Amino acid sequence: xxxxxxxEIITNLLGIPISNTxxxxxxxxxxxxxIAYFATRDMKEVPTGIQNLFEIIIEALFNMVxxxxxxxxxxxxxxxxxATIFIFIILxxxxxxxxxxxxxxxxxxxKEGVHGNGHAVFVPLLRSANSDLNTTLALAVVxxxxxxxxxxxxxxxxKYGKKFINFSSPITFFVGILELVSEVAKxxxxxxxLFGNVFAGEVLLVVIMTLAPFIAPLPFFGLELFVGFVxxxxxxxxxxxFLKMAxxxx
Amino acid sequence: MPEIFTKLGIDYKLIxxxxxxxILLLVILQRLAYKPVLKMLKxxxxxxxKSIKQAQKIEEELKNTEEMKIAEIKKGKEEYQxxxxxxxxxxxxxxxxxxxxxxxxxQEIVENAKMEIRNEKEKSVKDAKxxxxxxxxxxxxxxxxxxxxxxxxxxxxxxxxxKI
Numbered sequence: 409x410x411x412x413x414x415x416e417i418i419t420n421l422l423g424i425p426i427s428n429t430x431x432x433x434x435x436x437x438x439x440x441x442x443i444a445y446f447a448t449r450d451m452k453e454v455p456t457g458i459q460n461l462f463e464i465i466i467e468a469l470f471n472m473v474x475x476x477x478x479x480x481x482x483x484x485x486x487x488x489x490x491a492t493i494f495i496f497i498i499l500x501x502x503x504x505x506x507x508x509x510x511x512x513x514x515x516x517x518x519k520e521g522v523h524g525n526g527h528a529v530f531v532p533l534l535r536s537a538n539s540d541l542n543t544t545l546a547l548a549v550v551x552x553x554x555x556x557x558x559x560x561x562x563x564x565x566x567k568y569g570k571k572f573i574n575f576s577s578p579i580t581f582f583v584g585i586l587e588l589v590s591e592v593a594k595x596x597x598x599x600x601x602l603f604g605n606v607f608a609g610e611v612l613l614v615v616i617m618t619l620a621p622f623i624a625p626l627p628f629f630g631l632e633l634f635v636g637f638v639x640x641x642x643x644x645x646x647x648x649x650f651l652k653m654a655x656x657x658x
Numbered sequence: 659m660p661e662i663f664t665k666l667g668i669d670y671k672l673i674x675x676x677x678x679x680x681i682l683l684l685v686i687l688q689r690l691a692y693k694p695v696l697k698m699l700k701x702x703x704x705x706x707x708k709s710i711k712q713a714q715k716i717e718e719e720l721k722n723t724e725e726m727k728i729a730e731i732k733k734g735k736e737e738y739q740x741x742x743x744x745x746x747x748x749x750x751x752x753x754x755x756x757x758x759x760x761x762x763x764x765q766e767i768v769e770n771a772k773m774e775i776r777n778e779k780e781k782s783v784k785d786a787k788x789x790x791x792x793x794x795x796x797x798x799x800x801x802x803x804x805x806x807x808x809x810x811x812x813x814x815x816x817x818x819x820x821k822i
Contacts, residue, residue, distance in 0.1 A: 545676075
């Protein structure tokens with residue numbers, strides 16, 4: 409039994425390494441796009457089926473964002489990012505629990521690297537997208553970048569920059585430096601929290617399934633479903649709060 | 659530092675790929691899902707809001723109409739009562755007047771009749787008196803013979819008439 413912390417590279421495409429987590433991300437994206445297309449293809453005044461489901465999800469998220477911002481204009485600004493983060497993360501996490509993820513794959517004789525001992529290693533074709541630090545880091549970078557962009561848009565470059573670089577007094581200067589560090593810390597905490605939770609879940613499931621393959625993993629699957637939801641909510645909510653803080657003048 | 663990155667499997671190409679993927683998803687979902695659904699939700703909210711307001715307005719109007727109706731009915735009733743009372747009064751007055759007139763006319767007729775009766779009576783008495791006088795003279799003539807002058811005739815007649 410071996411659980412690799414790094415994603416496995418399946419192939420290279422135009423110089424971009426295609427990892428199994430990237431494939432999982434693409435699958436999640438494709439599923440969302442297809443569902444969104446069918447949900448909104450023929451919008452009806454009285455919603456039915458998939459349109460209804462979509463409306464419920466979007467309305468719930470919209471109300472959540474609205475309750476935090478308390479301002480309709482800001483809600484419309486932040487909503488797409490927050491909602492996409494939530495939906496993408498929760499779908500990725502839950503997709504990772506689908507049979508086939510981590511179990512479908514092939515054996516490869518590694519030549520070099522961390523597991524390169526000359527013997528065949530199992531390479532899963534699919535792997536929960538957020539059990540790869542690259543995915544979570546990408547989300548964190550997008551989230552923090554968006555925070556900066558919205559902050560600048562709301563306050564202007566000078567006023568927003570004053571948060572970080574301020575020479576009016578030694579205290580504000582020091583606080584500015586702290587703010588700067590905290591932005592980096594945000595990225596790290598965002599990415600490692602999500603990565604840690606999902607990766608730990610994967611490892612936990614693998615361990616339980618090796619110990620007792622039947623019935624015993626069931627409660628853990630339930631737990632992982634819950635963790636997947638909570639982590640998506642945490643990521644989205646934190647992004648939302650940071651956005652709100654960024655657009656609020658001090 | 660780079661060693662940590664490789665150990666954690668961090669690859670800037672993968673990060674960029676994931677970020678691009680995510681941003682693409684964001685844009686597509688914004689176009690495909692959030693915009694139309696939020697628009698639909700807003701429209702529905704507006705519609706419901708409008709409907710409720712309209713219903714309230716209609717209800718209010720209905721209430722007003724009801725009140726107006728009741729007031730109208732009340733007014734009509736009062737009017738009716740007033741008119742009826744007035745009509746009754748007029749009728750009463752008219753009937754009283756008619757009765758008064760009838761009474762007067764009756765009285766008149768009775769009076770006239772009385773007068774006529776009296777006249778008739780007087781006339782018949784006078785006639786009877788004259789007849790009686792004539793008869794008396796005739797009787798006297800028969801008894802006494804036809805030689806009675808005019809003076810005597812008169813005297814007899816007067817006597818008879820007085821005695822009657």
